[in-house]
Amino acid sequence: MKQFLLIIVVILLIFSCGKKETFRARNFSKVDVKHLLEDSLLNVRALEINEGRVVAVTSDGRIYRSILSYMNGFEEGNYWSQTEDSLVPSNFRSIAFQGDKTFTLSISSPAKLFYDGWLVYYENHPNAFYDSMDFWNDEEGIAIGDSTDGCLSVIITRDGGNTWTKLTCDELPKGTENEGAFAASDTNIAIVGDNTWVATTAGRVYYSPDKGKTWEVFDTPIIKEKDTEGIYSIDFYDALNGFAIGGDYTKPDDNAANKIKTTDGGKTWQLVAQNRNPGYRSCVQYIPKGNGKELVAIGFKGIDYSNDAGETWKHLSDEGFYTIRFLNDSVAYAAGAGRISKLTFRE
Numbered sequence: 463m464k465q466f467l468l469i470i471v472v473i474l475l476i477f478s479c480g481k482k483e484t485f486r487a488r489n490f491s492k493v494d495v496k497h498l499l500e501d502s503l504l505n506v507r508a509l510e511i512n513e514g515r516v517v518a519v520t521s522d523g524r525i526y527r528s529i530l531s532y533m534n535g536f537e538e539g540n541y542w543s544q545t546e547d548s549l550v551p552s553n554f555r556s557i558a559f560q561g562d563k564t565f566t567l568s569i570s571s572p573a574k575l576f577y578d579g580w581l582v583y584y585e586n587h588p589n590a591f592y593d594s595m596d597f598w599n600d601e602e603g604i605a606i607g608d609s610t611d612g613c614l615s616v617i618i619t620r621d622g623g624n625t626w627t628k629l630t631c632d633e634l635p636k637g638t639e640n641e642g643a644f645a646a647s648d649t650n651i652a653i654v655g656d657n658t659w660v661a662t663t664a665g666r667v668y669y670s671p672d673k674g675k676t677w678e679v680f681d682t683p684i685i686k687e688k689d690t691e692g693i694y695s696i697d698f699y700d701a702l703n704g705f706a707i708g709g710d711y712t713k714p715d716d717n718a719a720n721k722i723k724t725t726d727g728g729k730t731w732q733l734v735a736q737n738r739n740p741g742y743r744s745c746v747q748y749i750p751k752g753n754g755k756e757l758v759a760i761g762f763k764g765i766d767y768s769n770d771a772g773e774t775w776k777h778l779s780d781e782g783f784y785t786i787r788f789l790n791d792s793v794a795y796a797a798g799a800g801r802i803s804k805l806t807f808r809e
Contacts, residue, residue: 485753487769493778494806499526506797507744507784508557508648516787516795518802519554519566526802528795552576555645556595558603565623567595567605569645575605575617575626583617583626590615593643594650598658598673606651606660608642614662618674635679638664640689644708647745647760647785649695657701659728661693667706669728682731684708685719693722695745699754702727705772707759709742714763717741723772734773740766744784749807751791758807760786760796767807778807 505521516528552574556567567575571590575583592607592615601622607615613631641664643650652659660668665686668679684706686692694708702725709720717739722731743761748754757768759775762782766775783798786805794805 485755487753487755488809489769490767490776490778490807490809492808493765493767493781494808495779495781496804496806497801498528498804499802500800502800504797504800504802506799506802507555507646509785509787509795509797509802510557510559510648511787511789511795512559513561515559516802517557517559517564518797519557521553521555523552523554523568525554525564525566528802556592556605556648558595558597560597560600560603560623563600563623565595565603567592569593569607573607577623582624585615585628591642591645593645594648594660596651596653598653598656602673604651604658604674606643609637609640613637614641614643614660614668616660616674629674634677635668638666641666644692644694644744646694646711649697649745649747649785650693652696652698652704654698654701657698657727659696659698659704661696661706663689663692665692665708667693667696667728667731680729680731682706682722683719683733684722684731685710694743697747697757698728699748699752703754703771704728705746705748705757706731707740707743707746711742711744711762714742714761721772734771735768735775738775739777740764740775745786747786747788747794749791750788758786758788758794760784762798765796765805 506518509518518526552568554566555569558565573585573590573592587610589610595605597603603619605617613634616629617626619626656673658670665682665684670677690712691710693706696706698704704724706722721735724731743759746759749756755771759766760783765779768775783796786796788794792807
């Protein structure tokens with residue numbers, strides 16, 4: 463009898479130890495906004511966080527850094543200054559940095575890509591217009607821009623950013639007429655491992671499974687009839703779950719067909735929160751450790767939050783920004799017209 467009871471106890475222990483913890487999505491009800499830098503001349507559409515630093519670039523070529531240091535989980539210091547290597551008069555809409563390397567990319571012709579202030583790529587095509595940049599690892603990175611000769615502009619580095627090569631149209635899917643991307647928040651590219659997704663003004667998503675070596679393209683149901691409509695921002699939580707947002711910035715309250723999600727790696731997309739707010743937003747990001755359920759969308763009309771993978775949304779603030787990046791699962795940095803700010807999300 464004792465032996466039988468012992469076997470039962472062991473079986474129960476095995477099953478209880480193997481039981482997975484159930485994820486509980488949080489329910490943020492407010493966001494505290496602390497303005498760290500305010501300047502009426504600021505226009506920031508690109509911002510990144512890495513290695514304890516926040517770096518932001520402006521439309522007039524200025525570069526700002528914040529050095530973050532932590533003790534017992536609290537922010538110890540927050541110092542902002544304009545760097546000495548600001549590259550006026552470049553119009554920067556893209557930034558990426560790996561370790562100590564900082565890359566900045568200007569938008570229109572001549573397009574200029576700088577590595578720590580040194581020019582490493584230059585393109586004088588009359589239609590050159592670059593929108594976003596990101597890295598797969600310390601050696602390999604990608605930047606994308608509007609179509610120039612019948613296909614998207616895609617440049618890639620395989621040597622840590624020292625040299626960049628533009629893909630030919632033979633290496634890319636055929637573009638639609640005037641297809642490009644919106645240089646609104648530096649979030650037209652999403653990367654998970656070797657997987658890469660690029661969102662366009664035509665409401666299409668380009669996909670590469672091998673760090674830009676091969677490509678295919680998928681249509682989405684997002685609104686895209688006008689030049690001011692399409693996908694403005696895309697993000698992926700993992701290799702399967704992604705979300706994209708857009709709309710029409712000239713009609714920011716319109717909320718029809720401007721939010722889409724995928725659960726199969728971008729092959730198919732479904733409209734969500736149809737005819738419900740938020741309307742136009744320039745940036746969407748998954749919240750870290752949110753199990754692919756928690757999202758924040760941001761734009762000049764405010765800040766919105768979802769805890770059910772974008773099916774429903776809660777408006778948290780009318781504070782307007784263009785772009786946002788998360789430091790952890792409740793703190794983010796955002797930037798826009800006239801300011802760079804710290805956002806703290808609270809239940």
